Amino acid sequence: MILDFIIGIISAGIPLAAPLLLAGLGEMFNQRAGVFNLGVEGIMLMGAFVGFLVVLTVGSPILGLLAAIAVGALMGLLMAVVTVKFKAQQGISGIGLFMLGWGLSGTLFRVYIGGITSITGIKPFSFPLLGKIPIIGEIFFQNNILVYIAFLLVPISWYVLNKTAWGLKVRAVGTNPQAADTLGIKVERIRFQCIILGSMMAGLAGAYLSIAQTHIFADNITAGRGFIAVALVYFGRWKPAGIMWGTLLFSLAHALQRSIQVYGINFPYEIAVIIPYLLVIVVLALSYKSQLLGPVALGKPFIRGSRE
Amino acid sequence: MKKKLYSEAIYRLLIIVIAVFSALFVGAILLLIAKTNPLTAYYVMFTEPLSGKFGLTEILVRAAPLMLVGLGIAISFRSGIINIGGEGQILIGAIFGTFIALTFPDLPPYILLPLVFIASFIGGAIWGGIAGWMKAYLSVNEILSTIMLNYIAFQVYMFLIRGPMIDPKEVAYGTGVPQTALLSKNAWLTRIIPASRLHAGIIVAVVLAILVYIFLWKTTIGYKLRAAGAEAKAAKYIGVNVKNYLVLAMLLSGGFAGMAGAIEVCGVHHRALESISAGYGFSGIVVALFGGLHPLGIIPASAVFGLLIVGADMMQRSVTVPASIILAIQGLIILAIVSSQIFFSNIGLKEKIMIKLKLMKSGDKDDT
Numbered sequence: 001m002i003l004d005f006i007i008g009i010i011s012a013g014i015p016l017a018a019p020l021l022l023a024g025l026g027e028m029f030n031q032r033a034g035v036f037n038l039g040v041e042g043i044m045l046m047g048a049f050v051g052f053l054v055v056l057t058v059g060s061p062i063l064g065l066l067a068a069i070a071v072g073a074l075m076g077l078l079m080a081v082v083t084v085k086f087k088a089q090q091g092i093s094g095i096g097l098f099m100l101g102w103g104l105s106g107t108l109f110r111v112y113i114g115g116i117t118s119i120t121g122i123k124p125f126s127f128p129l130l131g132k133i134p135i136i137g138e139i140f141f142q143n144n145i146l147v148y149i150a151f152l153l154v155p156i157s158w159y160v161l162n163k164t165a166w167g168l169k170v171r172a173v174g175t176n177p178q179a180a181d182t183l184g185i186k187v188e189r190i191r192f193q194c195i196i197l198g199s200m201m202a203g204l205a206g207a208y209l210s211i212a213q214t215h216i217f218a219d220n221i222t223a224g225r226g227f228i229a230v231a232l233v234y235f236g237r238w239k240p241a242g243i244m245w246g247t248l249l250f251s252l253a254h255a256l257q258r259s260i261q262v263y264g265i266n267f268p269y270e271i272a273v274i275i276p277y278l279l280v281i282v283v284l285a286l287s288y289k290s291q292l293l294g295p296v297a298l299g300k301p302f303i304r305g306s307r308e
Numbered sequence: 309m310k311k312k313l314y315s316e317a318i319y320r321l322l323i324i325v326i327a328v329f330s331a332l333f334v335g336a337i338l339l340l341i342a343k344t345n346p347l348t349a350y351y352v353m354f355t356e357p358l359s360g361k362f363g364l365t366e367i368l369v370r371a372a373p374l375m376l377v378g379l380g381i382a383i384s385f386r387s388g389i390i391n392i393g394g395e396g397q398i399l400i401g402a403i404f405g406t407f408i409a410l411t412f413p414d415l416p417p418y419i420l421l422p423l424v425f426i427a428s429f430i431g432g433a434i435w436g437g438i439a440g441w442m443k444a445y446l447s448v449n450e451i452l453s454t455i456m457l458n459y460i461a462f463q464v465y466m467f468l469i470r471g472p473m474i475d476p477k478e479v480a481y482g483t484g485v486p487q488t489a490l491l492s493k494n495a496w497l498t499r500i501i502p503a504s505r506l507h508a509g510i511i512v513a514v515v516l517a518i519l520v521y522i523f524l525w526k527t528t529i530g531y532k533l534r535a536a537g538a539e540a541k542a543a544k545y546i547g548v549n550v551k552n553y554l555v556l557a558m559l560l561s562g563g564f565a566g567m568a569g570a571i572e573v574c575g576v577h578h579r580a581l582e583s584i585s586a587g588y589g590f591s592g593i594v595v596a597l598f599g600g601l602h603p604l605g606i607i608p609a610s611a612v613f614g615l616l617i618v619g620a621d622m623m624q625r626s627v628t629v630p631a632s633i634i635l636a637i638q639g640l641i642i643l644a645i646v647s648s649q650i651f652f653s654n655i656g657l658k659e660k661i662m663i664k665l666k667l668m669k670s671g672d673k674d675d676t
């Protein structure tokens with residue numbers, strides 16, 4: 001019974017981690033290049049909506065995911081123009097992008113779909129043989145394809161960031177843009193690339209929610225997951241593995257909260273729902289020292305010739 | 309000199325107007341995507357609320373909470389801390405105020421109403437203060453913490469109005485609508501225009517706006533707050549305890565949003581119900597930015613966005629585009645306004661444009 005309960009939580013928690021991981025890794029690229037993109041939540045909402053709409057009308061999950069990535073890129077482009085070209089305050093810009101994505105996804109949902117409908121979307125599949133192993137099979141080998149992609153992106157992101165020339169440029173731009181500029185690195189171009197890459201991943205993360213996780217779209221379906229992903233980047237100290245542990249911790253807490261409700265343990269629903277958000281605040285408070293390890297130029301627009 | 313100030317003002321106005329127009333232009337594309345003719349939609353949105361008593365009074369009904377939230381946000385932004393938690397602070401303020409009003413229904417209005425507002429202020433201040441304290445002493449990013457506190461506040465609020473504070477009638481009739489009992493008339497803000505929802509809250513809001521102006525610009529504490537926000541290092545040098553001022557800024561900022569909750573409870577609904585906030589926490593950010601983070605700019609700005617929100621409701625009815633589009637347009641306006649700041653801060657760019665517009669030349673001639 002207890003074992004079943006624990007296995008249930010772990011196997012439910014892992015797929016819940018995937019969207020946070022996708023969005024979190026994307027945000028990591030943003031922040032490593034020095035840009036704080038709070039618009040993730042809005043981009044996820046648009047990704048969730050557009051992905052859902054494409055699957056609903058065309059029927060192809062792959063096209064749905066691609067459409068979500070494309071809409072993410074578009075919103076990323078907007079964010080990049082505002083924060084890099086116009087050097088606007090990044091935190092407030094992110095809130096603007098969030099409101100844009102929230103309002104637009106809600107509006108288009110009412111215009112194009114109207115009410116709650118469900119799609120088949122992407123289903124979990126069981127690996128042959130491996131999926132049949134007791135416990136381990138249930139936990140690791142019965143997820144949908146995007147879960148594996150999300151976790152694969154952890155080592156890939158690490159490699160790109162630490163072992164490629166582009167990754168070096170990203171880190172340079174986020175740490176000391178003035179020095180990077182003198183070395184001939186195109187600071188603004190790198191920041192554009194990172195914001196757009198991060199936003200594409202946020203779009204995909206949103207589509208995961210509607211296409212692979214819930215198979216529906218509802219107004220405000222992300223319920224703060226985009227903001228949580230941003231917080232987990234702090235918690236993960238701007239490192240892919242750290243972010244992965246953060247998302248796992250978080251999604252296990254989420255799964256625990258859900259099973260509390262499922263098992264009918266007498267606990268007010270609203271209080272159970274608070275747990276993840278409370279956890280974010282606690283996590284942020286506990287990881288305050290790690291802020292010193294963050295990208296030095298985070299949040300500062302690059303102005304050529306300025307000394308700061 | 310006068311002419312120079314004059315051309316400066318024209319320049320500012322021009323930039324803001326261009327910014328807002330570009331936001332509306334992108335908004336028009338979004339409306340097209342939402343299968344709506346943007347011209348008719350905008351026409352309804354901007355003119356219909358102005359065409360009668362109903363619209364005009366409703367604009368002011370919306371402007372009152374917007375003004376209070378906007379004032380709070382201006383206080384926090386001016387102090388160098390970004391409060392995105394208006395939404396949660398409104399809810400906590402509303403529930404604190406409602407609790408007082410329901411507990412002392414027989415107190416005369418001139419005692420009960422101030423008590424309700426003070427309670428709401430305290431509720432919002434606590435909610436904002438948590439984020440301020442965590443920013444000051446644990447360097448927790450205040451944007452993230454206030455957003456999380458929004459989600460938490462909503463759940464706490466819903467728990468209270470669904471459970472312990474639900475209207476006994478809702479339980480008795482078995483309807484179970486999540487709302488508290490109706491407040492006694494002693495806690496109602498007077499309607500100032502008959503047969504409309506316009507209540508005295510708008511007067512309260514304007515008075516508070518003027519007080520905030522005096523506080524920020526004419527008192528030492530206000531000066532120190534702004535100093536802490538403008539240049540924290542320099543402020544430390546002149547002996548300002550920046551950390552304490554951050555907390556103070558968030559207490560005040562949250563408190564103002566909390567009072568917006570009281571305004572909605574005592575002025576409009578006369579009880580606490582689910583949709584009490586209607587997004588004022590986020591719209592307040594747009595109002596504050598549009599008003600130049602200045603109390604005297606926020607007064608007209610809140611009317612402008614009151615107009616937009618009422619207009620969006622009317623648009624929903626006559627053009628059948630969902631009113632939620634206004635949220636997206638507000639988001640665009642935020643993006644446009646923060647982008648336009650570069651035209652004020654980058655002196656070189658500014659001079660180039662002013663010369664092109666021949667604003668600078670005439671100003672200089674006058675100067676010499």
